[in-house]
Amino acid sequence: MKRSELSDSQLLSLYKNGSEEAFAELVGRHKNRVFTTIYLIVKDTYTAEDLLQDSFVKAINTIKKGRYNEEGKFLPWLLRIAHNLAIDYFRKSKRYPTIVMEDGSNVFNTIDFAEDSVEALQIKNDTHALLKNLIQELPDAQKEVLIMRHYMQMSFQEIAETTGVSINTALGRMRYALINLRKKMDKTNIAYDKNIYRK
Amino acid sequence: MIKTFTENDLVRFIYGETSPIENNAIENALMCNQETQEMYRDLKETTSMLDSVSKTPGKKVVNKILNYSKNFGDISVLK
Structure with missing residues (x-):
């Protein structure tokens, strides 16, 4: 079976057993949704990329340390991590962003x-x-x-x-x-x- | 026909959160009630447009994520 045909939980099992290809498939499958969610909160492409990276790093740490226990619910779990990080970003900066960086969302990274x-x-x-x-x-x-x-x-x-x-x-x-x-x-x-x- | 659902129920219907019984009531209303049809169409079109909003992160950040996983624990790959 091709990796693209596997479910998230199947890919996660493979990843837990060391398959980086399975993780790459998960990232490819969900990166846009996670990135879009973060972007809609922070309104800045570069901040959104930083938070996307932080979200995946947190997910990687949890999974590789054997602490992931939400089988079958990978995307909602990942989105919650991303959402929490985006909200934390505002708490730390103590402001709601007002600058819309549309120039950061060029035609090559938009759609x-x-x-x-x-x-x-x-x-x-x-x-x-x-x-x-x-x-x-x-x-x-x-x-x-x-x-x-x-x-x-x-x-x-x-x-x-x-x-x-x-x-x-x-x-x-x-x-x-x-x-x-x-x-x-x-x-x-x-x-x-x-x-x-x-x- | 007596409407047995609210506008909020229509939102739940669009997001697949209604029960089979509620689905029947709403589907019947959609067939014979123009006001419900219009409301449904407007809400549905808006949610469909939301589906089209998708941003793709740059390749660089994606590669950093993949490299971090491959070199687990080495935070230098994130810089």
């Missing part, structure tokens, strides 16, 4: 180009940049739930427990986040092809 026409790619680029900015404009409580549910794949129950609110409050925040994003997208009048985003 997957596969099989897109030049025109479709331009639309995607515009929309990605816009959407990232619009997410940053959301109220903190809405942004937090959106990142936790959509990018960290936490359930609404887990989000409610983590943030200390009721599940209905978490759901309401998510709904308003989506509605607000939609309104902001509509207001910008940017031409985007909805078919690009359909799954």
Whole structure:
């Protein structure tokens, strides 16, 4: 069986037994989601790369020292590490970042180009940049739930427990986040092809 | 038709957190209630757009991570 066909827990077992190739597959599989999650919190490409590195180093240390015990839940575990590090970053710097380093997210480290026409790619680029900015404009409580549910794949129950609110409050925040994003997208009048985003 | 779910339930439905019974109620409403259809479409399109937002880290940092694992404990490879 090819490594790409193995589950995360199978790859982790191989990694625990010394397969660096298995770890490389895990990194390749999840680096974008972890990086995107961190970036949406810290809004700075270079800080996000530092925190991505710290997250994986922490994961490596835990696994190699035999302390990893969350079989089958590798990505949520890794995302929690990343999220905690990003939050710690703010606590240490005692500020919420206000500088958006869009110049750090150049065309080569932003998106997957596969099989897109030049025109479709331009639309995607515009929309990605816009959407990232619009997410940053959301109220903190809405942004937090959106990142936790959509990018960290936490359930609404887990989000409610983590943030200390009721599940209905978490759901309401998510709904308003989506509605607000939609309104902001509509207001910008940017031409985007909805078919690009359909799954 | 009496609506038996809330807008928050629609969000749970989109994220696959509703029960089979709730799914039936929502799917029925989606077939015959225009307001629900529009709300669902707007929420779904927005979540689909969120899926498209993906950033890729630079190769350099990825290589540092892989090297750290290969040379476990040697923090000099991270500099």
